Amino acid sequence: MLLADTTNKVNEMIKDYMMMKREVVRLEKIIFGYTIPMDNWGVAQYGIEAAMPKGSSGKSQAELKQMDLRERRQHNRLLVLRAKVTILESYTDSFSDLPTNIIYDRLLDGWTYRAIAEELNVSVTYVKDRKHHIIDVIVSAQKAQNAQNAQKDHFLQAK
Structure with missing residues (x-):
């Protein structure tokens, strides 16, 4: 994948x-x-x-x-x-808090930061911070998956 x-x-x-x-x-x-x-x-x-x-x-x-x-x-x-x-x-509905899950859904739907902030009654800065958090979570999870796959491949080649 x-x-x-x-x-x-x-x-x-x-x-x-x-x-x-x-x-x-x-x-x-x-x-x-x-x-x-x-x-x-x-x-x-x-x-x-x-x-x-x-x-x-x-x-x-x-x-x-x-x-x-x-x-x-x-x-x-x-x-x-x-x-x-x-x-x-x-990653849908996989974040720890509801606002972050809502922000992620809205980002995928193409909403602007301002529109998301208005809907949640938060600042645009908060939405941007949550987006950075979302991206960090996805990148970390993907790196962990890469490492796990590499370890599996190494193990299979050693046999």
């Missing part, structure tokens, strides 16, 4: 979130002919649905080889954007 590892990258991802969501929908319509609901990007199924055979929602290796260059670039962009959107959405 694509990992956001710097403050600037996370900040840009938050700013571009709405655009990335729209682009994911657009690319899915171009590539697959329909959109794939985000909750189906990797959710386990239970009961009879889990036992029944299904076709893949993605492209097979044979189809990927036959794609032209433009389609392959679109498919690769779709995978990257999905990963970024998933990273950002995984």
Whole structure:
């Protein structure tokens, strides 16, 4: 999975979130002919649905080889954007206090600092401070995940 590892990258991802969501929908319509609901990007199924055979929602290796260059670039962009959107959405409602969670939601929705501050009846400076806190939490979590993945890879290579 694509990992956001710097403050600037996370900040840009938050700013571009709405655009990335729209682009994911657009690319899915171009590539697959329909959109794939985000909750189906990797959710386990239970009961009879889990036992029944299904076709893949993605492209097979044979189809990927036959794609032209433009389609392959679109498919690769779709995978990257999905990963970024998933990273950002995984932090929804994960902050310790309600105002920070509200600020994060509003930032993802493209609200301005001033509009968020007016809604919460706080200062713009408070909103900016909370945004910096949010970015620090995401960067720290992603760095920890990078370290854990590197440790796993090292362990697997040692065997």
